[in-house]
Amino acid sequence: MLSRRGVVALAVSALLLGACGTSEDGNGAQPGASTGSEKVTFEFWNLATAEPLKTFWADLITEYQTAHPNVTIKNIAIENDSYKPKLATLTQSGKAPDLYSTWGGGVLKQHIEAGLVKDLSSDAGDVIGGITPAALSAYQFDGKTYGLPTDIGMVGFWYNKALFEKAGITAPPTTWAEYLDAVRKLKADGTTPIALAGKAKWPGHYYWAYLAMRVAGLDALKQAGVTNDFTGPDFVTAGQRLKELVDLQPFQKGFQGADYSTPDGQAATMANGKAAMELMGQWAPAVQKDAGEGLGDDLGFFTFPTVEGGKGSAGDAFGGGGGLALGVNAPPAALDFLKFALRPENHSRAVKAGAVLPVLKQGEEAAVTDPHIKTVSETLSAAGGFQLYLDQEYPPAVGQEVNDAVAELIGGTKTPQEVVQTITETAKSESE
Incomplete structure (x- = not known):
């Protein structure tokens, strides 16, 4: 898949990119807010090689880095079919990217069991509560959350x-x-x-x-x-x-x-x-x-x-969607930007662009303007059951x-x- 499964391109699963320190409101720092002066650099492995996600996320990275000049995000966009073996090679060596695209499920579970992924249950609790259960399910194991969805479809x-x-x-x-x-x-x-x-x-x-x-x-x-x-x-x-x-x-x-x-x-x-x-x-x-x-x-x-x-x-x-997981050694900056990118006003920009479907419980329905995405969204919302x-x-x-x-x-x-x-x-x- 897709994209995936991609796809994909999953243009879909590429969502979101990393960034900087913890904000005062706990839901991602506002552009212009200070997150400290210590320089931070981390990698973001993603699938955003196609429009509209390619430009959307590049713009978001620029926007965030401008507001936080101490942060450098290495935007590593990889085509879907190349992404899977590259990620597998890295994780088999006992490492994981700081912030990376995942489809959840058994692959993410294997990363968890190898001790490569951060448990986000507490640190992202304020964001998790605003995400639909269907979108979250592929990233939750044994009552804990190890990734945040950025798309569902x-x-x-x-x-x-x-x-x-x-x-x-x-x-x-x-x-x-x-x-x-x-x-x-x-x-x-x-x-x-x-x-x-x-x-x-x-x-x-x-x-x-x-x-x-x-x-x-x-x-x-x-x-x-x-x-x-x-x-x-x-x-x-x-x-x-x-x-x-x-x-x-x-x-x-x-x-x-x-x-x-x-x-x-x-x-x-x-x-x-x-x-x-x-x-x-x-x-x-x-x-x-x-x-x-x-x-x-x-x-x-x-x-x-x-x-x-x-x-x-x-x-x-x-089907399924795209999400992001954090490597166990990722700096706090990566989580802060993940939370920032899932703010309703930011994620809804991706929805409005026709790049992804809503994953938040409120505030995104009106942003679905692309007729094709709207058709899929309506079909999925009426589904009686779902298989990843x-x-x-x-x-x-x-x-x-x-x-x-x-x-x-x-x-x-x-x-x-x-x-x-x-x-x-x-x-x-x-x-x-």
Whole structure:
């Protein structure tokens, strides 16, 4: 993901940057306030490589550093697919960035267990109380909070309305059978139905995860994560439904070598009208615009279809957001700026720019002006259940196996049965 899962770009998960000492009101120093004269330098690892977040956060850093000349923030923006291995390499060495982007879940938990992350429960208590529980959940473990969310959203299908109309598709599909029929109509019209970053792998796992939710049900998927057993018949069926799609050869030529946000990747393929759909997070419109021409009013959104005979609810959403965690050795300055950046007037600027969705309980609803972000926000607010990206929900090795196994299914080298077997074996091995 996205972005992630990115994405992403997660343009989404890039939110927020580090800064300086503790303020008098405990909620982030106001620009112009004094935070001491001792010079402070720290790194902020983020995913803000695409607009509007790229400029937004660069401006915020400048704004804060101008008010606090003793603080130097090293803004290290890294593209999503490069970010994950770089962060993994650093944390495996026993270190963590001072302030860094995280999706929470099992990956963050591993950092916590390694003693690399600060517990923010007390020091950021005044901010935590103003954040929605859904946005916070991925960063909380055993009653403690180890990160603060800066975005929340969901994955769904982004589609080209003009290409749908050209192929005779009058409305977005609501069932899996209708979806497969739409793919057939697009192919018959000479249009590539789906853009997919096969090389990146994480976008492909979105299909299997959503199908597992729709076939087995959200509770069954969550239970499988606890028992480390994905071999149930419903999870095999999810893979069989995905294979139905793969057998139609719906993806762009060379998809297995395509990344997500590169000039010839998934987002650009979609943005330049060379494919009719992509399954991606709320950051998709921003990354499309950054990677290609953009679709403007021709861009639409619909939720993942139901599966005939499935146990899952059409209202359950799959996705996540971006947040920030603090390395255990980060200076107090980093927390102070994190709190400053989550002040309603500052975070709402990102919401208004169409970069992120609201994470605060009050004061941000009116800031959602981008029609695409508004659609996702309204859809998510009506969701009956929510599932975090599987490659973030589970421990890193398990999440990677989900991505790898589903990629092999899409590539034709693994069967649906083999997918659930290898995921289960990895999950059980990690739990021992």
